[in-house]
Amino acid sequence: MPDHEFDLFVIGAGSGGVRAARVSAAHGAKVALAEEFRVGGTCVIRGCVPKKLLVYGAHFAEDLKDAKRFGWQVPDCAFDWKTLRDNVLGEVDRLEGLYQSTLDTHDVATLRQRATLVGPNEVELSDGTRHTARIILLATGATPAVPSFPGAEHGITSNEVFHLEEVPKRIVIAGGGYIANEFAGIFNELGSRVTIINRTGDILRHYDESVRDRLLQISVKKGIDFRFHAPFEKVVKGPNGSLTVHTAGQDPIETDCLLFATGRRPNSGGLGLETLGVKIDPNGAIRVDEDSRTTVPSIFAVGDVTDRVQLTPVAIREGHAFADTQFGGNPRRIDYASIPSAVFSHxxxxxxxxxxxxxxxxxxxxxxxxxxxxxxxxxxxxxxxxxxxxxxxxxxxxxxxxxxxxxxxxxxxxxxxxxxxxxxxxxxxxxxxxxxxxxxxxxxxxxx
Incomplete structure (x- = not known):
């Protein structure tokens, strides 16, 4: 076995990558981790954590109204988006610091650069520096998928929504999954006129029909408009900044913001995987076995980039099982049956x-x-x-x-x-x- 600079080199500092790095280091491995954006990944930085905080903030709209029936003399309350937004982003900063502190405590070398593979045991950073490792772990997550049509560049995704300057008076949300329905509930409670458009006739198709039908009924009663079987044709931006969304078979929709919530695709592109023989499925998912090993024996992958189950707790378990198996002398595999899930809708x-x-x-x-x-x-x-x-x-x-x-x-x-x-x-x-x-x-x- 040739000597390598590291026992493990992790690409991606999301939930799965950080857990794998930390636990591997605790088992005695010499570990490096490369991250081109921020430590914490989608969940902490621009996903489930800040989104759940927005859900809490939005729910006060109903709670304040309900409080009057419980005897509280609640005055008409004004809402300040920038206060909520900035406090949420401040919490994100705090959590990122904790994640970095955890890596530092376990002597994981954190390299704030993009890394690509140039060999089965070698990576190259964006500054040209190269490092070798006995094992390379890909934990690069997933990114919002944006449909291709004229004017799509005028929309935003869940990556940008946390940084809006103001709550849009009108917002069109594209998609029928959990991200679309969660943000529809948030913006509806914050006073936006919300329209969900979906190219199919269903919402939340992986959930039981009874509960998704109930959510649809309640959402309509709350004032959220749904347009089904409405694939995009084009989006036109007006001189005042407003958008006109054109879909097949439907009337155009005037809006101030278009949010794409049309699924997430694995972040496997541009890593140099194909030249090394790492198999990638048509949707971009890195193909792995039950031990998270790719088709190249020294390269592994966990989390959303494998598209097995795109949930943070699953990525964490996959990262932990990988570390225990490869460095802890305790081979473990993940049981994907009966995984609980939630939609933080209203x-x-x-x-x-x-x-x-x-x-x-x-x-x-x-x-x-x-x-x-x-x-x-x-x-x-x-x-x-x-x-x-x-x-x-x-x-x-x-x-x-x-x-x-x-x-x-x-x-x-x-x-x-x-x-x-x-x-x-x-x-x-x-x-x-x-x-x-x-x-x-x-x-x-x-x-x-």
Missing amino acids: PPIAAVGLTEAQAKEQFGSVKVYTSDFRPMKNVLANRDERALYKMVCDALTDRVLGLHMIGPDAPEILQAAAVAVKAGLTKAQFDDTVALHPTMSEELVLLK
């Missing part, structure tokens, strides 16, 4: 396991239990907004195959319930658990 969605359609396809006979109720807080607030909980079970064994929820705090409630689904518990075991009253979560043990 109200939020949470799910784990199989949808009703998936369960029927895999198991044939299933039993479905639901609770369709109006949360106590919504009743007193005079808010006509109903929650929906749904449990999908194997009809033969009574095992819970999936849980799907939409309603206040659904993601907070589901995390604990996901343990039960992962453990293979049955509906009877849920029923045998005494309800915690009065809570929304008690509905999980009272489903009929």
Whole structure:
């Protein structure tokens, strides 16, 4: 085995890369990490963390209105976008500092440059410097996908949305996935006129049909406009800066901001992978085996760049398992079954396991239990907004195959319930658990 400058060279300082670097170093490996932008990756810098903080900020619009029904004499409140924006960006800066401190504490050499591969064990930085490593780990994440059509350059993505100078009076959001629906809820609460356009006829197609239909109904009632089967034709920018969005078969839409939330593509381009024989799928995903190894034995990949499951906790687990396997003497692989997920819409969605359609396809006979109720807080607030909980079970064994929820705090409630689904518990075991009253979560043990 030839000598190398490092045991591990990581490209990309997102959640998966930082975890892999830190744990590998803790196992005694000599580790370097290259990052061309900021330490922390999409989740910390321009993804789930700042977005969740915007969700919290936006929710005060409803909370302040509801407070009057609870006896609080709330005056008309003005909202200052720049205060929220700058405080959120300040928190991002703080978290980036913590991530960098963690790397420094574990003696990981952080190189703030772009790195590309020039050999199976060699990388080149943007300044021309080259380094060798026994193992190279690609953790370059994913980037927003932007459709190609005339005028697309006038739109923004989730990368730029956190830096807007003001809340747009009108915003068009392209896409039907979780990013589109989350930002639709945020901007609607902050006073924007929101229109979602989607080239298909569905939103949140990976979620159970019942909960996504409920979100659509509630969103429409809140004033969000949806236009389906509306592929882009062109966008024209007017002399005053406003945009006119033209879609097939629909009337043009005048807007102040166009936000693309049309999916994310793996960041595999321009790394020099093809010349080394690293296999890349047509969508840009780096092909890996169960140990995150690519088709080149010394090169590995974790996180969104592999497009297995584009979720931060999954990338973290993949990075940790890689480090334990390669440097810790503890070979581990990730179990991708029953991964919980959430959409931080207004109200939020949470799910784990199989949808009703998936369960029927895999198991044939299933039993479905639901609770369709109006949360106590919504009743007193005079808010006509109903929650929906749904449990999908194997009809033969009574095992819970999936849980799907939409309603206040659904993601907070589901995390604990996901343990039960992962453990293979049955509906009877849920029923045998005494309800915690009065809570929304008690509905999980009272489903009929």
